[in-house]
Amino acid sequence: MTDKESLDEVLEELGATPTSSDETDEAISQILEETRKDKVTGFKLNVDLDEDFGEAVPTERPAPVVTSVTADEPEELPELPPEKPRKKKKERSTKSRVISTIIYVVVVLGVALSLAWLLVTTVVDVLGMTSNDTLVDVTIPKGASTAQIADILAENDVIQQPLIFRVYSRLMRADGTYQPGDFTVAASMGYDNLIAALQVEPKRETVTITFPEGSTLADIASLLDGYNVCSEKDFYDALKNGDFSDYPFVGEIPDTEHRVHKLEGYLFPDTYDFYVESAATTAIRRFLDNFRVKVYDNTTLMNSLKAKDLTLDDMINLASMIQQEDASAGDTEKVARVFWNRLESPLFPKLQMDSTQEYAEEYEITDQAVKDAYDTYVCDGLPAGPICNPGMEAILATLTPSTDPKIMECYYFASDFDTGITYYSKTLAQHEAICRKYGIGMYG
Secondary structure (H helix, E strand, O other), rough: OHHHHHHHHHHHHHOOOOOHHHHHHHHHHHHHHHHHHHHHHHHHHHHHHHHHHHOOOOOOOOOOOOOOOOOOOOOOOOOOOOOOOOHHHHHHHHHHHHHHHHHHHHHHHHHHHHHHHHHHHHHHHHOOOOOOOOOOOEEEOOOOOOOHHHHHHHHHHOOOOHHHHHHHHOOOOOOOOOEEEEEEEEHHHHHHHHHHHHOOOOOOOOOEEEEOOOEOOOHHHHHHHHHHOHHHHHHHHHHOOOOOOOOOOHOOOOOOOOOOOOOOOOOOEEEEEEEEEOHHHHHHHHHHHHHHHHHHOHHHHHHHHOOOOOOOHHHHHHHHHHHHOOOOHHHHHHHHHHHHHHHHHEEEEEOOOOHHHHHHOOOOOOOHHHHHOOOOOOOOOOOOOOOEOOHHHHHHHHHHOOOOOOEEEEEEEEEEEOOOOOEEEOHHHHHHHHHHOOOOOOOO
């Protein structure tokens, strides 16, 4: 079939009857023109619809093909948490700016306050503008650098800014001029006086002092002051405010309400060498060091203490009374036995020792509650604290009292301090008769 014949068939289907070749060509041209117009019109229609935002002409789409259904009921979807309302971006931006501003202000203020604090403490440190004039002993090792010296001074609370001290020492050209040895200094001296003191080789006078067994803190303070080691005021200030927590036994001392002095009983009586014009804290540490060696680190003694079911403070407390009541070293264990007899008997709840009353008088205690806490004629058992600093013999006697059969039955004793003789009695009547006869004890 030719192309012409094909066209003729198309024209016939369209209802056109071609008559000639020219008519056929004309008909074809007409058809093509109409087809073109239809396409243009359709395209224009679609463009107009898009531009005018009118309703879109719905178009039929093929329905989705469902391949299979396996559930009898529609599957329930999990409930989703309610969506939180979103804050507006502008609100978030405003809050962020406020928070940033606050943080900035806090940081600036913090830096400003820190710088101000550093400036103030530096000025106080350099000029010694402090009320702390407590003397402190420091030891400067041979060949110590300025940095090491600054650390030593800081550790002893003489200065607060070791770095500033190093800078100041460099500016004053004092590096390398410091002398080794033991120095007594104070925070109130300021950097200039500290540097000057540490540049002079120490040539310190020493004194030797013997503290008798049974010495009270008042006795010790008086001796130290008399030998120009430290003043009584500095001694009592150090007792009250000094930090001795590095001694483990100090932490075991109970802080009872009516105790006069916490360290009474723990300054071990002995013979010591001291620097003249020394620090009170250093002097006290000499006593505590000796107590640690002689008592606390004595394994045999501490094991006996545990066997007796005594605390360290109870032992020192009891030993202090034995020390004060004993007129003769040979009778120490016998006196200790009488103490134990009374402590272990329900018939004698009170120790009734004159020495405890005398302790309150020595310190001129006016508080009646404190006086009663020490007065063993008033309080039961041991007093509120030791009444002196006992020696080793009295301490050991508390753990090894006499086993003499005669003394085991005694509940009273009276010492004649003029002759050094101690008399023991089983009953109060015997005790009163002895005191009356020799003018001692209750009749002394």
